[in-house]
Amino acid sequence: MESPKCLGAVIIGRNEGDRLKACLRSTHTVIKNIVYVDSGSTDGSIEFAESMGVSVVNLDTSIPFSAARARNEGFRQLLKEHPETEYVQFVDGDCQVADGWLEAAYSFLENDPSCAIVCGRRQEKFPEASFYNLFCDIEWDTPVGEAGACGGDFLGRVEALEAVEGFNPSVIAGEEPEMCFRLREKNWKIFRIDHLMTHHDAQMTEFQQWWQRAKRCGHAYAQGFDMHGMSPEKYYRREVKSAITWGGVIPVLLLLVTGLAIVGLTPPFSLVLWLLPAVLFLKVLKYSLGPKKLPFQPAVLYSLSLVVAKIPELVGVQKYYQRKRKNSGFSIIEYK
Incomplete structure (x- = not known):
């Protein structure tokens, strides 16, 4: 799939190391307009992102950090640099985008103008490494169809996200369901499709x-x-x-x-x-x-x-x- 100009990505992370490298590479194969938001990494994450030609936002760590705030700042930067963006893929830096996901998600949003967010199956990379990783993998496996909320990885419609002013930066956990609640209040829909979306590395042992x-x-x-x-x-x-x-x-x-x-x-x-x-x-x-x-x-x-x-x-x-x-x-x- 040739990267449409209307498609962009926001990736957030801090000291994700090789996981971020895999994340950036997997996203960059389809999306060229990427913003990486870094929250005080000391492992060379910023340098690697810049070497790939990715736009980098250094989050001001003197202000209380939240993933919601990081995603918002990345989203604003993406639209500033590429105002033609219609859809944005949000990805956590410890995730790797699965082959074919972006094509499937993009097609779904193109064909359903009532849908604000489409997500798929987030799969744990190493469920056998610990019971806790296994629990994460089970948790990610949610029903296909119209959903009440999504997680941190999803493809979103810019029009809808702007209508609710994005994430609430004061919400330090569960910021995605909270934003989805506000989207649903405005009659937007969230769908989970039957497609592998990302590989997640919890490293929870x-x-x-x-x-x-x-x-x-x-x-x-x-x-x-x-x-x-x-x-x-x-x-x-x-x-x-x-x-x-x-x-x-x-x-x-x-x-x-x-x-x-x-x-x-x-x-x-x-x-x-x-x-x-x-x-x-x-x-x-x-x-x-x-x-x-x-x-x-x-x-x-x-x-x-x-x-x-x-x-x-x-x-x-x-x-x-x-x-x-x-x-x-x-x-x-x-x-x-």
Whole structure:
């Protein structure tokens, strides 16, 4: 496919090393108008991007960083340099664009003027490297068709993105679903097509990384709910309620009744509360084996991770409201 002049790309990253090189090369095969937004890299990322003829934006790191802010600045720079751009591919620097994706996505947007964003399957490069990488790969595998949101990799229609003023730079996690919410409010549509889109390299091998990522999800739920929770959609209300219930209320009750039972101050039947986490686990396992169609062992591990993740999600919810109460500003929660 010869690169159409109406097609551009924005790539963001910081110290991604060889992953960024693969990202730039895979994108550059189809798109020539690329802006790379760097957030203080010290690994030669900027120099490599410039050697490919890619336009580079050095993000001012004295201002609180967010991926949303980086994408916005790259988007503005792309339109400044190439005002003819109609579609923009956003890619995270730890991802590699799959062969044929840009052609398929471009064709889809050209044929459906109601669609603001088209995304595909983000696939984890090394799911066998750790359980946590595997969980990411399972998470990326979402249903094909009209969707409520997308992730960080997608092809977007410039007209639609400008209509909602792009990403909200104050949203430090979950900025893509938040923007998609505003797009849908203006009757734009988001679609996921049955096509491999990007190869992602999470490099998540430690429990602490998984915990931080889950905590970041909780922060995103709380911030999203605080912004749009009173909408008819009740944006992220269920997720926040779930984190509070299963990450806080139920564990506290379990510890309380167990402690009282040990000293003989509570009826033995109260220990039936311990069955509640098992019920949640079986519910999630049913979904993992059913709609997700996972093999039994990965389904068990994935389901268990979703149940345990309620605790760090609650920590993330608390962190958001603590920061808001203190008016201390929001900084990103990194897991790698």
